[in-house]
Amino acid sequence: MSDKTIAVKTENLWKTYEHDGIEVHAVRDVSLTINSGEFVALAGPSGSGKTTLLNLIGTLTRSTQGKVWIAGRDVTNEPEGVLARLRLQSIGFVFQAYNLLPILTAAENAELSLLLQGMDPAERRQRVLDLFGRIGLNGLEDRKPNKLSGGQQQRVAVARAVVGEPAMVLADEPTANLDSHASDELLDVMEELNRDLGVTFVFATHDPRLMERAHRIVHIVDGAVASDEVKTVQNA
Amino acid sequence: MPFGLLIKLALRNLRRQMRRSILTAAAMIIGLALLVFSLALAEGSHQDWIKGGSRMASGHITIQAPDFLRTKKIRHHLDVSQTESVRRMLEDTTLTDIIEAASPRLTILGLANSPANALPVLVLGVDHRIEPFFSQLNEKVVEGRYLEEGDRLQAFVGKTLAERLRLDIGSRFVLTAQDASGEMAGQLMRVVGIFSLGLPSADQGMIHIPITTAQSWLGLEESVTSFDILLESTEAEEVAMATLGALEETDGVDVIGWRESLPELNSAVAMDNFGNYIFHGILFAIITLAIVNTVLMSVLQRVREFGVLRALGLRRREAGMMVFFEGMLLTVLSGGIGITLGIGLTWGLFRNGLDFTALMDTDFSAAGTIISPIIVPQFTAGQIIAAVLSIVTIGALSSIYPAYRATKIDVAESMKFET
Numbered sequence: 001m002s003d004k005t006i007a008v009k010t011e012n013l014w015k016t017y018e019h020d021g022i023e024v025h026a027v028r029d030v031s032l033t034i035n036s037g038e039f040v041a042l043a044g045p046s047g048s049g050k051t052t053l054l055n056l057i058g059t060l061t062r063s064t065q066g067k068v069w070i071a072g073r074d075v076t077n078e079p080e081g082v083l084a085r086l087r088l089q090s091i092g093f094v095f096q097a098y099n100l101l102p103i104l105t106a107a108e109n110a111e112l113s114l115l116l117q118g119m120d121p122a123e124r125r126q127r128v129l130d131l132f133g134r135i136g137l138n139g140l141e142d143r144k145p146n147k148l149s150g151g152q153q154q155r156v157a158v159a160r161a162v163v164g165e166p167a168m169v170l171a172d173e174p175t176a177n178l179d180s181h182a183s184d185e186l187l188d189v190m191e192e193l194n195r196d197l198g199v200t201f202v203f204a205t206h207d208p209r210l211m212e213r214a215h216r217i218v219h220i221v222d223g224a225v226a227s228d229e230v231k232t233v234q235n236a
Numbered sequence: 237m238p239f240g241l242l243i244k245l246a247l248r249n250l251r252r253q254m255r256r257s258i259l260t261a262a263a264m265i266i267g268l269a270l271l272v273f274s275l276a277l278a279e280g281s282h283q284d285w286i287k288g289g290s291r292m293a294s295g296h297i298t299i300q301a302p303d304f305l306r307t308k309k310i311r312h313h314l315d316v317s318q319t320e321s322v323r324r325m326l327e328d329t330t331l332t333d334i335i336e337a338a339s340p341r342l343t344i345l346g347l348a349n350s351p352a353n354a355l356p357v358l359v360l361g362v363d364h365r366i367e368p369f370f371s372q373l374n375e376k377v378v379e380g381r382y383l384e385e386g387d388r389l390q391a392f393v394g395k396t397l398a399e400r401l402r403l404d405i406g407s408r409f410v411l412t413a414q415d416a417s418g419e420m421a422g423q424l425m426r427v428v429g430i431f432s433l434g435l436p437s438a439d440q441g442m443i444h445i446p447i448t449t450a451q452s453w454l455g456l457e458e459s460v461t462s463f464d465i466l467l468e469s470t471e472a473e474e475v476a477m478a479t480l481g482a483l484e485e486t487d488g489v490d491v492i493g494w495r496e497s498l499p500e501l502n503s504a505v506a507m508d509n510f511g512n513y514i515f516h517g518i519l520f521a522i523i524t525l526a527i528v529n530t531v532l533m534s535v536l537q538r539v540r541e542f543g544v545l546r547a548l549g550l551r552r553r554e555a556g557m558m559v560f561f562e563g564m565l566l567t568v569l570s571g572g573i574g575i576t577l578g579i580g581l582t583w584g585l586f587r588n589g590l591d592f593t594a595l596m597d598t599d600f601s602a603a604g605t606i607i608s609p610i611i612v613p614q615f616t617a618g619q620i621i622a623a624v625l626s627i628v629t630i631g632a633l634s635s636i637y638p639a640y641r642a643t644k645i646d647v648a649e650s651m652k653f654e655t
Contacts, residue, residue, distance in 0.1 A: 052648075060547055061648040081551050088549020095651060099544045103248035113548050115241050160548075172651075 005036040007168040013066035026052040028223040041214035049223035050204035059083040071167040092161025094171035098153040100145040107141035110159040151182030168200035246562040260530040261570035267523040268574025276613035289501040295464035334472035337369040342450040346413030352402035361450025380405040380429030390428035392444040416455040423453040527634035531563040543650025556643040563635025571627030
């Protein structure tokens, strides 16, 4: 993943909902470019539209107006089936509530996208084991989600998001359900993956700790980009 | 989506709601077992009716001259050449293995006259060597004996008929009927035996006489009015009809199945089948609704999970397929157990017959056949296929709507769904 490759780009993006005949603009005229390898926070208070923007970037919902490019490809009008394949191959998701499948073990959850891609069992298991070793989940491979702590579950979710080596990982309030210690651990993991493997992370957050760690903060206010601040990154 | 993943997810999802899955499976197992038992019982009773009706009448298949079925006139008989052709055909090995008895008969409507009364009767000129294997009337003797070698003027008479004509063993009476030339012809007969079948039409108006006597009385030489064929099993009818059907082309005879020759019995079986279809339909509907409920609940409780899977790259149709497969798996597994259990229990407990004597007291007749109070359940390949198809149909019907719902889940909205 070259630093100069564009992971996602939006142009004059709008998302408008209609409630009782009144139009509500959840996202307003957002033009944004995120390069591969970035560690970006979409920051803003609740209801500011950051989750909606994340959903638009992640092709989980369609824009009312404007365009979205993922890894250089215009996906604005692609049919749902094509978008599903695109998500499988190019986008990883981390959700606030972890959203692991309770019927699968930690390792099975992590390898889910590889399973859907039809990867060879031995290869996908090895890839998951390597990843688990890197993010401190060694020995937890066969545990069901209900036998894991919140922090562990979220790390499994991160593993699930990055295991397929996507163009970017979109994380919606990933630390919101975690205590400060677990949050720090999770951020360490994501920072390490970004630094060492070049994984692009885009967060929707209002967690100051996460904003502090982000290399770039895009402030969203009332659905629009209020500011776009790139910080100087100090290598550890 | 890899098939292995589909099976893994379906099985684990079913296991996750173990109690609900077991309850639904139990409904399916009991329902299918009941269906198999009911089908076997219906098949057993129908086979019994058909065999009994065929035995008492013209067999599973009857070969006659055209129009004889409609007119019952002696002039519509099989001539000597046709009779010989039929005899030769009956020696075909395809037929000998599936035919229990083939009886040449000369059947005529006539009048029985005694000093006391004159009553319409159905006279059957029969071969006494074959008839015991066909109508088995020799087992229904209440007085005297059945026809034997050397009998010429001996008659075997229904009990009610004998009573009405005031005939005893050794009594003489006269049979009158139209002969082959259209003239009225009479034949003096002597009662050699009296039977009671329990079938009013037979007891009140049927007489067996030697076929040679009937032929000379009616001027038919070696001819007969029909060859009545009793098969080992009703299932053999198709093969027998196909083989014997050739005679229609070559010899101009009519080859008639029991459905046509015994329309009352055919209607009775059809009516009973119709009643069974309604019962099975209700059973199907209940089972289907139970499965729909289980699978749909499972989908509605996992909206967020489906959202996650879709976000990870599962296509809409794959999400639907996952649910469909889950429903099918539940149905097929429990249905398979149900069918096996149904066959096992039916065979294990009732292979010697289900005895309804307490309800029926004795045999009774309907639609020209005797209904036995003991029903022996029977399985056919058709039943098993029907039961398996039922499972697939129930599985498919009950999974379609939940699967459709799964395809319609909005990914972004599903994340707001509380689990």
